[in-house]
Amino acid sequence: MFSRTLARAILLFLALAVFLSGCEDGGPGENDLAGGVRVMLKPLENLPVFPGRLAVISQGDLWVLESGKEPLQLTGDGCSHCPAWSPDGQWLLFFKYDPAEKWNRHYSLWVARADGGGIYSIEPEKQVLDARWSPAANSIAYLTAKQGESVGSGECKLAAVTDKGPGAPLALADASEKIMSFCWQPTGEKLVYTRAEEHPNAKENLTIKVTPVSGGETKTLLDVAPEFLPDAGTAPAYLGGLTFSPNNIDFSFFSYPFSASLTADGVPLYATTMMGNDPKQLATALAYPDWVDWSPGGDCLAFIEGGGRESFFNKRLSVVPINRPEKAAMLTPEGYVDRDPAWSPKGDFIAVSRSESSRVISDRREEWPPSSIWLASPDGAGARQISSGEVPGCLDCSPWWVEGGESLMWVRLQGEKASIWQAGADGKNAGKVFEELDVPQGYYGAYKWDEVLAWHPGGLYHPLPFPSEQAGEIRSVGDNYVLIDRTTYGDHNYYLDHPSSDGMKLIVGFIETAEFKEYKDGELIFRARGGSDTGYFQFPYLLIYNPVKEELRNEELFLPLNEQEQVSFGKRTWKQVITNFAIEDPVIHFDFKPAPGEVLAGGHPLPETTVQYSEENNELVFSFFNVEFADTFQDNTHFASPGLKFAKEFNFEQLPGRPGDEQTPSQPPVVRARISLEGSPQYNAAISYFGGIGYDRTVRCTVNFQ
Numbered sequence: 001m002f003s004r005t006l007a008r009a010i011l012l013f014l015a016l017a018v019f020l021s022g023c024e025d026g027g028p029g030e031n032d033l034a035g036g037v038r039v040m041l042k043p044l045e046n047l048p049v050f051p052g053r054l055a056v057i058s059q060g061d062l063w064v065l066e067s068g069k070e071p072l073q074l075t076g077d078g079c080s081h082c083p084a085w086s087p088d089g090q091w092l093l094f095f096k097y098d099p100a101e102k103w104n105r106h107y108s109l110w111v112a113r114a115d116g117g118g119i120y121s122i123e124p125e126k127q128v129l130d131a132r133w134s135p136a137a138n139s140i141a142y143l144t145a146k147q148g149e150s151v152g153s154g155e156c157k158l159a160a161v162t163d164k165g166p167g168a169p170l171a172l173a174d175a176s177e178k179i180m181s182f183c184w185q186p187t188g189e190k191l192v193y194t195r196a197e198e199h200p201n202a203k204e205n206l207t208i209k210v211t212p213v214s215g216g217e218t219k220t221l222l223d224v225a226p227e228f229l230p231d232a233g234t235a236p237a238y239l240g241g242l243t244f245s246p247n248n249i250d251f252s253f254f255s256y257p258f259s260a261s262l263t264a265d266g267v268p269l270y271a272t273t274m275m276g277n278d279p280k281q282l283a284t285a286l287a288y289p290d291w292v293d294w295s296p297g298g299d300c301l302a303f304i305e306g307g308g309r310e311s312f313f314n315k316r317l318s319v320v321p322i323n324r325p326e327k328a329a330m331l332t333p334e335g336y337v338d339r340d341p342a343w344s345p346k347g348d349f350i351a352v353s354r355s356e357s358s359r360v361i362s363d364r365r366e367e368w369p370p371s372s373i374w375l376a377s378p379d380g381a382g383a384r385q386i387s388s389g390e391v392p393g394c395l396d397c398s399p400w401w402v403e404g405g406e407s408l409m410w411v412r413l414q415g416e417k418a419s420i421w422q423a424g425a426d427g428k429n430a431g432k433v434f435e436e437l438d439v440p441q442g443y444y445g446a447y448k449w450d451e452v453l454a455w456h457p458g459g460l461y462h463p464l465p466f467p468s469e470q471a472g473e474i475r476s477v478g479d480n481y482v483l484i485d486r487t488t489y490g491d492h493n494y495y496l497d498h499p500s501s502d503g504m505k506l507i508v509g510f511i512e513t514a515e516f517k518e519y520k521d522g523e524l525i526f527r528a529r530g531g532s533d534t535g536y537f538q539f540p541y542l543l544i545y546n547p548v549k550e551e552l553r554n555e556e557l558f559l560p561l562n563e564q565e566q567v568s569f570g571k572r573t574w575k576q577v578i579t580n581f582a583i584e585d586p587v588i589h590f591d592f593k594p595a596p597g598e599v600l601a602g603g604h605p606l607p608e609t610t611v612q613y614s615e616e617n618n619e620l621v622f623s624f625f626n627v628e629f630a631d632t633f634q635d636n637t638h639f640a641s642p643g644l645k646f647a648k649e650f651n652f653e654q655l656p657g658r659p660g661d662e663q664t665p666s667q668p669p670v671v672r673a674r675i676s677l678e679g680s681p682q683y684n685a686a687i688s689y690f691g692g693i694g695y696d697r698t699v700r701c702t703v704n705f706q
Contacts, residue, residue: 047067047068047069047070048067048068048431048432048433048434049067049068050067050402050409050422050433051067051402051403051407051422051457051458052067052402052455052456052457052458052468053065053066053085053089053114053455053456053457053458054066054420054433054434054453054454054455054456055083055084055085055092055094055114055453055454055455055456056083056420056434056437056438056452056453057080057081057083057437057438057451057452057453058436058437058438059078059436059438060077060078060079060080060099060438061073061074061075061076061077061078061080062074062075062080062083062092062094062112064092064114064116065433065434066458072115072116074092074112074114074116074119075094075112075119077096078099079096079097079098079099080094080095080096081094081095081096081097081107081451081452082094082095082107082450082451083452083453083454084131084132084133084450084454085114085133085454085455085456085468086114086133086138086161086463087133087134087135087136087137087138087462087463087464088138088460088461088462088463088464089114089456089457089458089459089460090113090114090115090138091111091112091113091114091138091161092111092112092113092114092454093109093110093111093131093133093140094110094111094112095107095108095109095110095128095131096108096110106127107127107128107129108121108123108124108126108127108128109121109122109123109126109128109131109140109142110122111140111161111165111166118165120165120166122140122142122159122166122169123144123157123169126144126145126154127144127145128142128143128144128145129142129143129144129145130142130143130181130182131143132182132183132184133184134184134188134213134463135184135186135187135188135463135467136187136188136189136463136465137160137188137463138160138161138162138463139158139159139160139161139188139213140158140159140161140166141156141157141158141172141182141184141191141213142156142157142159143155143156143179143182144157154175155171155173155175156171156172156173156177156179156182156191156193157169157170157171157172158170158171158172158213172191172211172213173193173209173211173218174218177195178195178196179193179194179195180193180194180195180196180238180239180240181193181194181239181240181241181242181253182194182242183242183243183244183251184244185210185244185248185274186244186245186246186248186467187248188213189212189213189214190210190211190212190213191210191211191213192208192209192210192221192242192244192251192274193208193209193210193211193242194206194207194208194209194238194239194240194242194253195207195209196238196239206223206224206237206238206239207220207221207222207223207224208220208221208222208224208239208253208272209221210274220276221272221274221276222272222276222279224239237255237256237257237258238255238256238258239253239254239255239256240253240254240256240287241253241254241256241287241288241289241292242289243289243292243293243294244294245294245298245301245322246294246295246296246297246298246466246467247297247298247299248274248298249273249274249275249298250271250272250273250274250294250298250322251271251272251273251274252269252270252271252282252292252294252301252303253269253270253271253272253279254267254268254269254270254285254287254289255267255268255270256287263287264286264309264443264444265307265308265309266284266285266286266287266306266307266308266309267284267285267286267287268281268283268284269281269282269283269284269285269292269303270282271301271320271322280325282301282303282318282320282325282328283303283305283318284305284306284307285303285304285305285306285307286304286306286307286309286311286315286446288304288446288448290340290398290448290450291303291304291339291340291341292304292341293341293342293343293350294343295343295347295378296343296344296345296346296347296470297347298322299321299322299323300319300320300321300322300378301319301320301322302317302318302319302341302343302350302378303317303318303320303341304316304317304318304338304339304340304341305317305318305330309443309444310359310361310444310445311337311339311444311445311446312337312355312357312358312359312361312368312369312445313337313357313358313359314337314357315332315337315338315339316330316331316332316337316338317330317331317332317338317341317350317352317376318330318331319331319350319378329378329379329380331350331376331377331378331380331383332354333383335356335357336354336355336356336357337354337355337356337357338352338353338354338374338376339352339353339354339371339397339446340352340353340397340398340399342399342400342401342469343401344375344401344405344425345401345404345405345469345470345472345486345487346405346487347378348377348378348405349375349376349377349378349425350375350376350377350378351373351374351375351376351386351399351400351401351408351410352373352374352375352376352399353371353372353373353374353395353396353397353398353399353410354371354372354373354374354383354389355369355370355371355372355389355395356369357369361444361445364393365393365395365413365414365415365416366392366393366415367392367393368392368393368395368445369392370389370390370391370392370393370394370395371389371394371395371396371397372385372386372387372388372389372396373385373386373387373396373399373408373410373423374386375425384427385427386399386408386423386425386427386430387410387412387421387423387427387430391414393414393415394412394413394414395412395413395414396410396411396412396421397410397411397412397413397447397449398410398411398447398449398453400455400469401469402422402455402457402469403472403473404470404471404472404473404485404486404487405425405472405487406424406425406472407422407423407424407425408422408423408424408425409421409422409433409455410422411437411449411453412432413439413447416439417435417439418437418438418439418452419432419433419434419435419436419437420432420433420434420435420437420453421433437452437453438452439452440452455468456468457471457474457484458474459474459476459482460474460482460484460497460504461482461497461498461499461501462497462501462502462503462504463503463504464484464495464504465495465503465504465506466486470486470487471484471485471486472484472485472486472487473485475516477519477524478519478522478524478547480498480499481496481497481498481519481524481547482496482497482498483495483496483497483516483524484496484497484504485516491509492508492514492515493506493508493509494506494507494508494509494514494516494526495507496524496545496547498547505550507524507545507547507552508526508528508543508545508552514526514527514528514543515527515528517542522546522547522548523544523545523546523547524544524545524547525542525543525544526542526543526544526545527540527541527542527543527557528540528541528542528543538569538686539557539567539569539684539685539686539687540557540559540567540684541554541555541556541557542554542555542556542557556684557684558682558683558684558704558706559682559683559684560680560682561613561615561620561677561680561681561682561683562613562615567610567611567612569608569609569685569686569687574594574595574598574626575594575595575598575626575627575628575668575669576592576593576594576595576598576607576624576626576627576628576699577592577593577594577595577596577627577628577629577630577633578590578591578592578624578627578628578629578630578633578652578671579591579592579593579630579632579633579698580632581633581639581650581652581673583639583641583642583644585642585643585644585645586644586645586646586704586705586706587702587703587704587705588647588650588675588702588703588704589700589701589702589703590622590624590673590700590701590703591690591698591699591700591701592607592624592627592698592699592700592701593630593692593695593696593697593698593699594694594695594697595628596695606687606688606689606699607624607625607626607627607687607699607701608624608625608626609622609623609624609625609685609687609701610622610623610625611623611685617676618676618677619674619675619676619677620674620675620677620683621672621673621674621675622672622673622675622685622701622703623670623671623672623673624670624671624672624673624701625668625670626657626668626669626670627669627670627671628654628669628671629652629654629671633652637651637652637653638650638651638652639651644678644705645678645681645705646677646678646679646681646705647675647676647677647678647705648676648677648678649675649676650673650674650675650676651673651674651676652671652672652673652674653671653672653674654669654670654671654672655669655670655671655672656669657669657670675703681705681706682705682706683703683704683705683706684703684704685701685702685703685704686701686702687699687700687701687702688700688702
């Protein structure tokens with residue numbers, strides 16, 4: 001208890017000294033609270049367990065939270081704002097401001113070591129309008145303000161951050177350009193920005209440009225025609241709120257009038273491409289870029305549609321296939337409003353903050369309609385509630401996905417207090433993570449929570465080469481290796497990180513069923529059943545990666561009998577007939593040919609096959625779908641084993657198919673082969689082309705025991 005009290009006293013002394021030194025003059029130097037101090041914001045009986053790391057602003061100071069650890073305080077002057085993690089999780093970008101300027105804050109740019117090793121200013125004499133980490137490197141692009149202006153930049157610069165701190169900034173764009181907004185391309189190779197005329201009294205020369213950050217020619221992506229802008233008689237416009245698709249090609253933006261009042265009630269939302277295509281107007285929406293979210297594959301855009309500055313009225317979740325805007329879907333039920341959309345990493349849900357619609361809102365938060373977190377299906381198939389929303393004035397908002405889509409976290413605002421919560425994607429195991437989060441300035445019920453909060457998956461040596469919310473399980477393996485599972489649209493992609501490497505390496509890619517099994521003898525072993533773009537899947541096998549040789553190899557896998565739940569392979573195609581059954585100890589063969597009259601479209605179809613084990617009968621059961629007996633099989637469906645070590649007998653049966661109707665789907669015919677076993681062998685299986693052409697082409701399923 002003495003050490004905690006002493007720590008608080010030290011922090012109080014530092015905070016007072018910093019404040020008296022003049023926070024408005026750029027804040028403290030690089031030694032401000034260098035080394036960090038771990039203290040408790042409020043005593044907790046059990047430190048919360050949660051995935052990744054959180055950077056939060058509490059009482060104006062920057063803190064780092066990690067699962068099971070006491071919070072680490074990085075600043076002590078009460079002037080911190082807008083934290084953002086570096087891609088590798090080693091640094092935090094944040095702003096400092098003059099607390100005397102309550103409404104017109106002038107920000108200076110700072111970075112802090114996330115482990116408390118020190119903080120550093122970047123051009124402390126400059127007022128900064130915006131700053132963003134590169135998605136792929138520890139580099140910061142930022143805009144400085146011109147003297148006396150609140151919008152439009154003086155300069156656009158790039159500062160690299162190394163172990164020694166930020167380096168000398170480099171100019172990214174011509175200082176004569178009035179840059180209004182910018183965004184990194186997801187690969188981190190280029191910066192896209194919008195510009196306006198120095199004196200915006202005419203609707204000309206609004207452009208979107210792209211510049212390579214490593215040097216090269218700046219190019220114009222789009223020259224905006226006058227008819228694209230608001231109707232005649234309104235204030236001149238500029239472009240901003242750029243949001244990039246993960247596909248690296250498409251991006252969205254808003255057209256803002258130079259009028260705060262007009263902007264507050266909604267602006268046009270557009271989408272275009274890096275090829276400079278004519279922009280498509282998608283909707284009228286509030287000018288909040290965090291209310292716009294691209295799907296993981298980059299082909300759909302989710303956003304909150306609806307004008308009017310009130311966030312509790314006329315706000316609907318829309319999903320637009322970017323190349324088929326006529327297929328747009330509205331997912332908000334009648335009588336409700338949605339906010340804060342966030343796609344799941346697999347693209348199967350969109351998390352939103354949902355509440356009942358209300359046009360009249362009290363000045364007291366305690367009387368506002370409660371909001372809760374919901375998951376909406378992008379195809380409109382339905383939604384399910386994750387958090388409770390029954391207490392008036394309790395707002396659950398700003399959800400984000402963690403653990404590769406297995407869990408969610410969000411902010412809860414209740415009265416004057418804000419906290420961070422988490423739950424599984426099924427809504428179970430909900431609990432509080434942190435309860436002393438600062439409340440950012442709100443506007444008609446909308447809050448910019450990224451001003452006080454940032455999340456990172458944690459435990460990495462290098463930047464993630466993909467959005468952090470797509471990171472699934474992160475585990476330490478072997479000698480300082482970190483294995484990251486990225487799951488998108490059902491595919492597993494495993495990245496390996498190590499302090500000696502130049503960056504993360506993709507070691508297993510686009511395998512739907514790949515699962516990490518173990519680290520053994522210096523190698524990472526995965527179990528998978530493989531597959532291809534045609535939908536054909538292999539019998540489970542092993543993928544073994546050697547990080548020293550940087551080699552990935554396949555090895556066959558023999559499965560124990562009790563691991564049959566998910567075993568399936570092959571692909572359901574046109575109808576086939578089983579023509580032959582042969583035994584070559586310890587191997588069994590099943591042969592198939594196309595059924596007479598089937599239209600042969602090329603290739604060598606391999607029948608979809610599932611395997612089940614009956615412990616009661618000690619039987620291994622193979623089911624071949626869309627398969628019938630050949631004439632030679634009709635009267636010969638029972639075979640005794642000719643002395644096989646592991647098999648006693650074989651029985652075949654034909655299950656007829658049936659047509660479907662509006663209520664029930666059709667069922668294909670199935671041939672089922674039951675193998676009565678002796679003992680508890682392990683087995684593997686494979687289906688492959690065996691020979692022949694046309695109706696005589698043969699594919700063979702081979703089962704091997706050991």
